[in-house]
Amino acid sequence: MNPLAHNMGNATKEELETFGNFVINDLGIEGGFLWTPASPSIMIFPNILIRESLIGGCYKWEAKEEVLHEISHLKIGEGGHGKEFYAIFGELVSKYMHLDKWL
Ligand SMILES: [Zn+2]
Numbered sequence: 001m002n003p004l005a006h007n008m009g010n011a012t013k014e015e016l017e018t019f020g021n022f023v024i025n026d027l028g029i030e031g032g033f034l035w036t037p038a039s040p041s042i043m044i045f046p047n048i049l050i051r052e053s054l055i056g057g058c059y060k061w062e063a064k065e066e067v068l069h070e071i072s073h074l075k076i077g078e079g080g081h082g083k084e085f086y087a088i089f090g091e092l093v094s095k096y097m098h099l100d101k102w103l
Pocket residue numbers: 069073079080081
């Protein structure tokens with residue numbers, strides 16, 4: 001079996017929601033996972049609003065990365081993309097992108 005195969009195909013709503021809530025709980029931060037029909041995904045404290053167009057619109061790894069992007073905003077409490085944001089985003093990608101328990 002192709003070891004990368006788990007990264008192909010689309011994520012389901014349930015898979016992404018479970019992934020996002022796991023990461024939020026694992027980090028011990030306040031936050032909720034919500035869906036939005038709007039785009040792009042956005043963090044509006046204390047929630048991440050993930051765009052529904054992710055479902056069926058990209059690979060699973062891309063969807064997971066976008067969820068981690070918004071959780072990085074949640075962790076620092078603001079929406080900017082400075083050094084602090086990318087330091088945390090990098091940490092979260094290293095720590096959680098490989099998890100294929102659900103995806
Ligand atoms: Zn952002």
